[in-house]
Amino acid sequence: MNEPAPRKPLSRLDESLLTGLPPFSRLERRQIRTILDQGTVRRYDAGIAVFDEGAPAQRFFMLLDGHIRVVRVTPTGEQVTALHIPSGELFGIAPALGRDTYPATAITASESLALSWPVRLWQEFVTRYDGFATETYKTVGKRVGEMNTRIVEMATQHVEQRIANAVLRLANQNGRQTDEGIEIDFPITRQDLSELTGTTLHTVSRMLSAWEKDGIVKSRRKRIILCDPHRLVVISEAHPTR
Amino acid sequence: MNEPAPRKPLSRLDESLLTGLPPFSRLERRQIRTILDQGTVRRYDAGIAVFDEGAPAQRFFMLLDGHIRVVRVTPTGEQVTALHIPSGELFGIAPALGRDTYPATAITASESLALSWPVRLWQEFVTRYDGFATETYKTVGKRVGEMNTRIVEMATQHVEQRIANAVLRLANQNGRQTDEGIEIDFPITRQDLSELTGTTLHTVSRMLSAWEKDGIVKSRRKRIILCDPHRLVVISEAHPTR
DNA sequence: CGGCATATTGAAGTTATTCAACTCCTGTGG
DNA sequence: CCACAGGAGTTGAATAACTTCAATATGCCG
Numbered sequence: 174m175n176e177p178a179p180r181k182p183l184s185r186l187d188e189s190l191l192t193g194l195p196p197f198s199r200l201e202r203r204q205i206r207t208i209l210d211q212g213t214v215r216r217y218d219a220g221i222a223v224f225d226e227g228a229p230a231q232r233f234f235m236l237l238d239g240h241i242r243v244v245r246v247t248p249t250g251e252q253v254t255a256l257h258i259p260s261g262e263l264f265g266i267a268p269a270l271g272r273d274t275y276p277a278t279a280i281t282a283s284e285s286l287a288l289s290w291p292v293r294l295w296q297e298f299v300t301r302y303d304g305f306a307t308e309t310y311k312t313v314g315k316r317v318g319e320m321n322t323r324i325v326e327m328a329t330q331h332v333e334q335r336i337a338n339a340v341l342r343l344a345n346q347n348g349r350q351t352d353e354g355i356e357i358d359f360p361i362t363r364q365d366l367s368e369l370t371g372t373t374l375h376t377v378s379r380m381l382s383a384w385e386k387d388g389i390v391k392s393r394r395k396r397i398i399l400c401d402p403h404r405l406v407v408i409s410e411a412h413p414t415r
Numbered sequence: 416m417n418e419p420a421p422r423k424p425l426s427r428l429d430e431s432l433l434t435g436l437p438p439f440s441r442l443e444r445r446q447i448r449t450i451l452d453q454g455t456v457r458r459y460d461a462g463i464a465v466f467d468e469g470a471p472a473q474r475f476f477m478l479l480d481g482h483i484r485v486v487r488v489t490p491t492g493e494q495v496t497a498l499h500i501p502s503g504e505l506f507g508i509a510p511a512l513g514r515d516t517y518p519a520t521a522i523t524a525s526e527s528l529a530l531s532w533p534v535r536l537w538q539e540f541v542t543r544y545d546g547f548a549t550e551t552y553k554t555v556g557k558r559v560g561e562m563n564t565r566i567v568e569m570a571t572q573h574v575e576q577r578i579a580n581a582v583l584r585l586a587n588q589n590g591r592q593t594d595e596g597i598e599i600d601f602p603i604t605r606q607d608l609s610e611l612t613g614t615t616l617h618t619v620s621r622m623l624s625a626w627e628k629d630g631i632v633k634s635r636r637k638r639i640i641l642c643d644p645h646r647l648v649v650i651s652e653a654h655p656t657r
Numbered sequence: 658c659g660g661c662a663t664a665t666t667g668a669a670g671t672t673a674t675t676c677a678a679c680t681c682c683t684g685t686g687g
Numbered sequence: 688c689c690a691c692a693g694g695a696g697t698t699g700a701a702t703a704a705c706t707t708c709a710a711t712a713t714g715c716c717g
Contacts, residue, residue, distance in 0.1 A: 245567050248652075253570045255563055270556030271549060276563060307513060313555065314512030320562045321497055321518060325487050327569040328495045328613030332705070363664065371570030373706060378665060394663060394714060410490075574673065605696065618673060620696060636682060636695060 186214060186288075190237060194261050195311070199304035208298070212290045219360070223265065223279040223287065230267035230275050232289040236260045239285025240347060240359045244278045244368070254369045255323075256316055257282070259346050268295040269309055283359040327371055330409075335370040336380050337409035340390070344399050353391060353398050360395035428456060428530075432479060436503050437553070441546035450540070454532045461602070465507065465521040465529065472509035472517050474531040478502045481527025482589065482601045486520045486610070496611045497565075498558060499524070501588050510537040511551055525601040569613055572651075577612040578622050579651035582632070586641050595633060595640050602637035 188205045191197045197205055214237070217223060223234065226245060241258040255277055258264045264287075267275050290298075299306045326335050340357070349358040363374040363381070370377070381397070384390045389405055391398040399405065430447045433439040439447055456479070459465060465476065468487060483500040497519055500506045506529075509517050532540075541548045568577050582599070591600040605616040605623070612619070623639070626632045631647055633640040641647065 245563060247567060247571050249571075251571050253567045255566055267556075269552060270559055271553030272556050276556070276560055310511060311513030313559075314509075314514050314518070317512055317555075317559060317562070318518055320559070320566060321487060324497055324562060324565055324569065325489060325495045327566065328610075329489050329491075329493050362662090368570075374664080375666085375707080376705065378663095382665070392664095604694090615674060616696080617675080617698085621673095621698080624697070634696095 185209075190288075191235070194235070196235075196263060196305050196308040197302070198308075200302055204302060208290075208302075209288075211294060212288045214286065214288050217281045217285045217287065219281055219283045219285075221281050223281065223285075224275050226276065226278045227274050230265065230273055230292055232265065232291055233263065233268060233295060234265040234279075234287045234289045235263050237286040237288055239287075240282040241285065242280045242282045242365070244280055246278065252368050253371070254365070256319060257343065257346065257369075260285075263309055263312055265289075266309060266313070268292050269313055282361070282365075332370065332372045332376055333380055334409050334411065336366060336372070336377060337405050339366060339369045340397060340399065341402065341405055341409060343397075344402065348399070351398065354400040355402060356396065356398045361397060362395055427451075432530075433477070436477070438477075438505060438547050438550040439544070440550075442544055446544060450532075450544075451530075453536060454530045456528065456530050459523045459527045459529065461523055461525045461527075463523050465523065465527075466517050468518065468520045469516050472507065472515055472534055474507065474533055475505065475510060475537060476507040476521075476529045476531045477505050479528040479530055481529075482524040483527065484522045484524050484607070486522055488520065494610050495613065496607070498561060499585065499588065499611075502527075505551055505554055507531075508537075508551060508555070510534050511555055524603070524607075574612065574614045574618055575622055576651050576653065578608060578614070578619060579647050581608060581611045582639060582641065583644065583647055583651060585639075586644065590641070593640065596642040597644060598638065598640045603639060604637055 186209045188202050188209065191205050191209065192202075197208065200208075212235075217239070223241065224230075224232075236258055238260050240260070241264055242254050243256040243258060243264070244252050244254050246252050258279075264279060265275060267273065270276070299309075326338055330338070343357045343361070344355050347358050348355040350356075363377045366377045367374045381390060381392050384405075385392060387404075389399075389401045389408075391400060428451045430444050430451065433447050433451065434444075439450065442450075454477075459481070465483065466472075466474075478500055480502050482502070483506055484496050485498040485500060485506070486494050486496050488494050500521075506521055507517060509515065512518070541551075568580055572580070585599045585603070586597050589600050590597040592598075605619045608619045609616045623632060623634050626647075627634060629646075631641075631643045631650075633642060
């Protein structure tokens, strides 16, 4: 290594970027170097579509920093959020699902940084790099599990419980401890939460107001702080009728 | 071939059983023979759990005949159907998702016949048999798509539309043309439909009654016949508020 | 400081659930 | 072959959970 920097326009990425991440954790420094050199890094503003549902899957991605919402849009234009992706995970991995188009739209929830490779390298990564296939299928499995959970929630729980669950999950995945409580560390609107729980922004707003009155959360515009997670858990489990 | 039948207690399976099925379609007769000989066939009565959520994934399955409901049970005991699996597909493929327990329970919706193999053969199948990996990941991809669709439906559509969609999907996957219309060719109760759509058997019953009054469907106990699929499609698309 | 996205909240309206009572099949065993 | 038990389905009435409508308030960024 240490060739006098080639065509790459961006400053060369450090190998440590990928070293700790599951799909690459079993690889040697030299292999990671190769992988990095084959990919492209790009920064995205908040609220930008990284790729669109139905578009030909030309690249697959690793989210280095930021947050992604995986969204589907209905024929009538409403959005439904299927998943949230935290940094350090692969996304847009259509090839792992035997697809040649993206099954959903990926939108940045905050300013983000992602590394991507052309799909033709997928097969190579899978065969050449030990653990890559295993780990990516674990990711797929985890997401299938999450989707399953959401289906069950939507089918059996009341709106209040679904919102509680969504908030708890976001805080778990992306929480940051502050002196007031655990803050969800990316901007999230009432609208976003409603798209995540299959309800309206009005209902979400009412819930958050009620919770705030009870001292369970605090919320400013686009920010939610969890003061009393335990009581939220209680709410999320409470009396699931049916 | 034509060896004088070995240890197998069951009559030997014919290679043609698997020949046409995607995960095995690119294989030679001899390879299919080997695969068959490594597996076990079993018949299941209707309403039997083939495996349970959370149990160690010891085997993976190919459904040769019948129908499977993939179900999750909530802490309070309600069931939610996540997927329906028609014959000719793999199921219980936890290893493909990097899991060592089953993520959901598989229940036979009708009398069924399934072939199964111990999970330790999974890796072997993937590496040794051309197209097996590709095709199974396509299956996974298809199921992820279905789950996605269900999430969107549950989040945005009214109960009537969800039931209409569920009925249409079942009829498409498992319909049989009769002189009265398309019949869903396995027994399905109001309860089943409610678990599939996240509603109550009461509401489903009312819907089917109303539709029957309008000549859209006919239904006997555990049987549904679609007389006018087109009008059901119209219902399923109608005015999705929100 | 203006303008726009975000958020709040009451009141009215709907949809679907819950409760409850009852009917209709279908298979089983006397 | 008939009775009957239990699963499956139906349907009205009351109620609850959310949504919709509408009006107003509150940051926030340029």
